[in-house]
Amino acid sequence: MFSKILVANRGEIAIRVFRACREMGIATVAVYSETDRDALHPKMADEAYNLGDGPAADNYLNIEKILQVAKESGAEAIHPGYGFLAENAPFARACDEAGVVFIGPPASAIDAMGSKTRARELMKEAGVPIVPGTTEAVDTVEDAMRIAKDEIGFPVAVKASGGGGGKGFRVALTEDELQGAFEGASREGEKFFSDPTVYLERYLPNPRHVEVQVLADKHGNVIHLGERDCSIQRRHQKVIEEAPAPEWVVDEETRERIGKIGVDAAKAVDYVGAGTIEGLFSSDTNEYFFLEMNTRVQVEHCVTEMVTGIDIVKQGIKAAAGEELDYQQEDVVLRGHAIECRINAENAARNFAPAPGKVGSYKEPTGPGVRVDSGLEAGGEVSPMYDPMVSKLIVWDADREQATKRMIRALDEYLIEGLTTLIPFHKTLLQTEEWAKGDTCKELLEDKEWLKSTAPAEAPKPVVEDEDEETAESKYLVEVSGKRFDVRVVGPALSAGVVAAPANGAAPAAGGGRKPKRGERKGGAAGGPDLVESPLQGNMWKVLVEQGQSVEEGQLICIIEAMKMENEITAPKAGVVEELHVKEGEPIQTGAPIAKIVAAAAE
Structure with missing residues (x-):
């Protein structure tokens, strides 16, 4: 077994892997970006290394930097979590070449399943039904x-x-x-x-999204852990998952059939580790079609763990180390029902617009059958640079009805100040007749009026730091047990008249000036009925109009990229673009002006 593992990820999945490693007696190494300097996951590892500032391509996606940290720290293996480099075949190969074990499938399996067209060819050859x-x-x-x-x-x-x-x-x-x-x-x-x-x-208009969890080792053992129903989605992204699927959707015979499909698919690419076969299931015709394979641990792996009692992350680590799975197919028994709600920093009432920000008070729900996988704590921040997930709230109970009641109770207990999250949306949805009947709830999630009904009774007040407090950065050379370290300290500036002497004896840097107070900052353009403002913070991906151009009501004006999603901004009325305040590639803040559209003059 490995003695030290580096986790090439951030947030809740990094912490999830750290916990599994600690229980297995394995030392852990975290990596983090400058944006995540004060995040929770670096604090949870035995060692932590800063990968630098900038976008993910410069840190979490930088293979060279991550392998260098693995070498410096002495990590024998790298766990990629999900996202970032988790399904990156060149990264898996680079790990092999560097003599570091990639905790996941071989690069050939990632390649085969990474191309959806190639995957469909392979599955068709293996006798797996495809759409x-x-x-x-x-x-x-x-x-x-x-x-x-x-x-x-x-x-x-x-x-x-x-x-x-x-x-x-x-x-x-x-x-x-x-x-x-x-x-x-x-x-x-x-x-x-x-x-x-x-x-x-x-295109299947309203299928159920049913997936099968598989585990495989290097000794030819492949098992499935039953199915998850992930049909509650917006923009083709999951928000609620459950295991098993409602009994009136997937019975024992169907479970056995689609489980075999999952095992066959994994065997077709010589899979190793934890993976998921995603499929589309028509309950009307009882047809199940292969959709894709996710060659990594899934976000929603937790619900399967709750109903099987099998730690999927640990089994993946053991498989990568060359050990056999601890379970055979006959050992897998599903007990009770589990539900997961993704607690994202999003505003469902505004069509799931991303809502990044800083967290104030924070208290997670507890009690029987409640699990929270979180990457945040009080004072933490959901950055617009990454996905909007705050945490995953998972509950277990004897059946679906009781699990639903437990989830509503847990959601009521969850305290997250300063952020707009999906908690009100989840509570509203779980009390609908559609959820109780096990519907996909597609109509509700596409109904903007219904979504508006999920708005919180009182909008959360954003957490504002003391903007008058200055911060300073100091660099020091320190020695610990004979080993030299360059240390950078970022914190409140010293009081006026107090000067800190740098370790090298040089004079303190001049200039810099104090941070302007809120009232002194340059204000933005005033709002008004003609002004289109940004509903979210992000990056201006595409601008599709020009100043002086005539537009129709509902016409696409621009596309803002935020938290890995494209958000389309449309004209609220017909008219002429009198002013255009944005350019492609530039960042934009919530409430910033995009364009001023005035009614065309009557002829």
């Missing part, structure tokens, strides 16, 4: 139109070959919508996965 569609990339809109009309029919789904997590997924209900769907899926594929190629599938 009707293409198994090769579609090069042009013209080709897509011909295939959709002659072979698949409408509605059709356009998917990025390297996509996942709802990225690179667009639907064309009619021929008129195909070009926009094709270009949108290709653009997201290029942006998020460096691969603009797309393929087509028959």
Whole structure:
């Protein structure tokens, strides 16, 4: 078994792996970006290394830096968690070349399942049912139109070959919508996965999203741990998951059938570790289609752990170390029902707009059958640079009805001050007739009026730091047990008249000036009925209008990227763009002006 593991991730999944390692007697190494300098996960590891400032490409996605930390720390293995480098075949190969064990499947399996078109080919060869569609990339809109009309029919789904997590997924209900769907899926594929190629599938309007958890070792043992129902989604991204699926959806016979599909799929690519076969299930026809394989631990692995009693993270670590699984298929027994709610910093009442910010008071729910996997604490921050997850709230009880009541109780106990989160949304949804019946709740999540009803009774007050308090950065050279370290201290500036002498004896740096008070800062443009303001903080990904241009009500003005999601901003009325305040590639803050649209003069 490994003596030390580096976790190449952040937030709650990094902490989840640290806890598993600690229970297994394995030392842990954290990496963190400058943005996460005060985050919780570096504090939870035995050692922590700063990967530097900037976007994720400069730190959490920087393979060279991470392998250098592994070498310096003496880590024998790297656990990628989910996201970032978790499904990156070049990273898995780089680990092998550096003599570090990648805790996950071999690079060949990641390659095979990373390309959705290649995965569909492999599954078809292995006898695994796939959604009707293409198994090769579609090069042009013209080709897509011909295939959709002659072979698949409408509605059709356009998917990025390297996509996942709802990225690179667009639907064309009619021929008129195909070009926009094709270009949108290709653009997201290029942006998020460096691969603009797309393929087509028959779009199933309201299937259930049912996935199978698999575990495999290097000795040929492959088992499944039953299914999870992840049908409650917005923008093709999950918000509530449960295990097992409602009994009127998946019975024992169906569970055995789709479990075998999961095992067959894993065996087809010589899989090792924890993985998930995602599928679309039609309860009307009892058909189950392979969708994709996530070659990593899933966000929602917790609900399966709650009903099986099997620690999926530990089993993945043991498999990577060359040990056999602790379980055989006959050992897997599902007991009770578990539900997970993703507590994201999002405003459901505003169509799930990201709502990053700083946390004030923070208190997690406790009690029987309650689990919280969190990456935050009081005073922490949800940064717009990363995904909006605050935590995952998981409950277990004897059946689905009782688990639902327990979840509502736990949500009531959860205290998160300063942030807008999905807690009010979850409480509202779990008390609907649709949830009780086990519906996919698609209509509710697409109903903007219903979403508005999930708004919190009182908007949370943002946590504002003392903006008059100055901060300073000092660098020191210290020696610990004979080993020299360069130490950087960032904190409140010393009082006036007090000067700190740097370790090298040099004079303190001049200038810098104090931070301006709120009232002294330059104000933004005043709001008004003609002014379109940004509903969220993010980066201006695309500007689709020009100053002086006429626009129609509902016309797309710009696209803001925030927390890995594209957010489309449309014109609230018809008129002329009199002022345009934004440029592509620039950051934008909540409430900042985007454009001023005035009614066209009457002729």
